[in-house]
Amino acid sequence: MVKIFGALLLLVSLGFGNVYEKNCVNCHKIFGPDLKKLFFAYLLKYSSEKRVKKALYEYLKNPDPKKSIMPKEYLKQKGVKKRSKLSDKELKKAIDIYWEKYRVIGRIK
Amino acid sequence: MDTNLLPSEKKSLIYFLSLYIFLAIIILSLVSTMYYNFQKNLMFSQIRPKLTEYAKDVIYRLKEMHQSLGEDLHYPRYGGFKSAIYDADYVKIFSLLENSNVELEKVIYKTGKKIHFIKEPDAYYLGAKYIVIEVEDSEEWLRNTIKNIFIFGFMFLIFMGFIGYFLTKLFLKPMKESFMLLDNFIKDTTHELNTPISAILANIETIDKEKIEEKLQKKINRIDIAARTISNIYQDLTYLILHKKISSVIEDVNLKELLLQRVSYFKILAQSKKIDFVLNINEDIFIKADKKKMAKLIDNILSNAIKYNKVGGKIYITLKDRYISIKDTGIGISKEKIKDMFKRYKRFNQSEGGFGIGLNIVYMIAKEFGIDIEIKSKEKEGTEVILRW
Structure with a gap:
């Protein structure tokens, strides 16, 4: 029931927002994991903007459980996501928006 | 030292002394540099435990900020030191440093009057791979080092001066001996020349040249010239050997x-x-x-x-x-x-x-x-x- 509701919600919301919101936020909001937590996990592992973006891009293009940042238990339960169908340009744009949304550089006081 | 040196002796002496002074300065510079580096490293090793503690405080706070998932982004400020964080690509994330000239490949170094200590945390909290801790260097160690370099350097130069003095004497000895040998030879040879030359010249002067025939007169003139030439050489050699004694x-x-x-x-x-x-x-x-x-x-x-x-x-x-x-x-x-x-x-x-x-x-x-x-x-x-x- 929940899955059907979620799928319906997804279909409705797909018509709104930018490439990041349409292709990332909508799904993660319903099926998780939380994008903010995910961002800080990437930051903790990859440190710089260039490296975080590269790791995200490579994972989204070719999701591999060995390269996933999520705990093994989580992967056992939910598995890895499907390969992104976005074009390179769109995917990079989505990652740029994601970085911009949660970046810490320039926000530390 | 003998000041009546010949130009060739002076030239050799100047070459030798220049080389000697040059080498002494090179040795002094090398030793001074080594001593300076040793003192600097000693100061670093003394201050390092304190800087490690400062870095730990910063890392602890970064961890808290990271765990807040960006909700709390207030960077810690301390009285005794300044700090900064850089990511894995050497991009500055945040900095409170007064001297922004950072060298992230090093562990500890001095830049201007500041000491920078680089610490890498276990995980990259807020993306920070490098934590830079900056403290002011009182430079007390530097003043003492310079003072010691001057005092011991001066003593070293005086010591080298003494050695140089004796080496120079040793160096000039064979040269002086060869000149002395030649002088003595000339002295001995010329001594035996004086009496016969004087006798020839005195006898030529007593000859009344107008009373003798022209052919003989020419021959006598030639003898006179030859004797005068020898007499000149004799006088020159005598002067050369005795000139220091002639007032x-x-x-x-x-x-x-x-x-x-x-x-x-x-x-x-x-x-x-x-x-x-x-x-x-x-x-x-x-x-x-x-x-x-x-x-x-x-x-x-x-x-x-x-x-x-x-x-x-x-x-x-x-x-x-x-x-x-x-x-x-x-x-x-x-x-x-x-x-x-x-x-x-x-x-x-x-x-x-x-x-x-x-x-x-x-x-x-x-x-x-x-x-x-x-x-x-x-x-x-x-x-x-x-x-x-």
Whole structure:
């Protein structure tokens, strides 16, 4: 029931927002994991903007459980996501928006 | 140290001392640099535990900020030190540093008056791979290091100076010995020459040349010239060996009188090569000097002017106020060789006799009475010796 509701919600919301919101936020909001937590996990592992973006891009293009940042238990339960169908340009744009949304550089006081 | 050194000895001594001083300075610089680096590293190792503690405080706070998922982004500020964070690509995430000249490949270093300590946390909280801790360096260690370098460096240079002094003496010894050997040889040889030469000259003077036939008169003249030449060489050698023991009698020497007298003395010698004297000696010019030494100086220049002149040549002598010029029309000498002319035992023409000591004597006498010597010469045209005082 929940899955059907979620799928319906997804279909409705797909018509709104930018490439990041349409292709990332909508799904993660319903099926998780939380994008903010995910961002800080990437930051903790990859440190710089260039490296975080590269790791995200490579994972989204070719999701591999060995390269996933999520705990093994989580992967056992939910598995890895499907390969992104976005074009390179769109995917990079989505990652740029994601970085911009949660970046810490320039926000530390 | 012996100050009466020959130019060649002085040159060798200067080369040796320059090399010695250069090496001493190199050693001193190397040791000073090593000592400075040692003191700096010692200071770093002393301050490092404190800086590690500071870094831990920053990392602890970064972890908290990271765990807040960006909700709390207040960077920690401390009284005793400043800090900054950089990501894995050396991009500054946040900085409170006063000196932003950071070298993230190093662990600890000094930049200006600040000490920077780089710490890498276990995980990249907020993306920070490098934590930079900055503290002020009081530079107490630096002042002590410089003070010690000056004190010990000075002592080292004095010590090296003493060693240098003894090494120089050791270095000059064989050179002095070789000169002494030559001097002694000349001294022994010349000593035996004096009596027979004096006897020949005295006997020639007693001969009444007008009473003897012309052919014999010519022969006697040749003997006279030869004996005078030997006598000159004898006097030069004696002067060279004894000059330190001969004290000068300073008086007003009439150079006009002296020049005319010496020209007359060399006339027979000059005539043997058909050389004419052209004199431009009019005024009575005086110089405060020793008469005998001045005669020796002029004799040597005249003797060279005759010796190296061509047959049928001329010798121009000019006397003016504080100026004597003796110019010949002989073989001349190349420019490169002029600077070596006053060296003892230096001869430029092996076809002529002599020991190569004449101009060395000229140099010594001129130096004693403050006379400047200028040599103008052109090969195959002649040489002019100018004396100014």
